Amino acid sequence: MNIQVQPNTTLNNKTGGWRTLRPNFLHDKCTACAICQRLCPEGIIHQTNQANAAGKKYFDCDLDYCKGCGLCADVCPFKAIVMEVDEK
Template sequence: MDKKNIGRGATILTSGNSKKFKTGSWKNRYPSHSKEKCKNCMMCVPYCPEGCIKQKDGILQGMDLNFCKGCGVCANVCPFKAIEMKEI
């Protein structure tokens, strides 16, 4: 075996690579975001434990269901009831 191709033990040489590990299959319900009700207050973004609610220039883009575990925290912190949890 080529020794050069073996990494140093007990180290992870890249950062933030857990994005390759999808945790979306954990959920048994999913959040549904209504753009009409949403006032883009951004309350749900920092409260999401997965960090999977995406926003761009102050506009909410929706949830990345590849990572969402279906906890429902976002639906409960939303002051405008713009997020609804739905059964799969």
């Protein structure tokens, strides 16, 4: 049985239920550089229409489809994403 999860599959298959960690997007720290959006393997990070104190329209993700891999937190150069234990 192949249980490997391919990239970009969660839009058809919600993965939020088995996630251990979840990303917390710290909106005030976001510079809207879009690096996280480009590197998220699931393509679920988007720019919001909400601006932070610096006037940047910050980014966030759709947790229904986030598998909690932590890549976005690793690549954010401004430490604007932190992984936290997902309390269900």
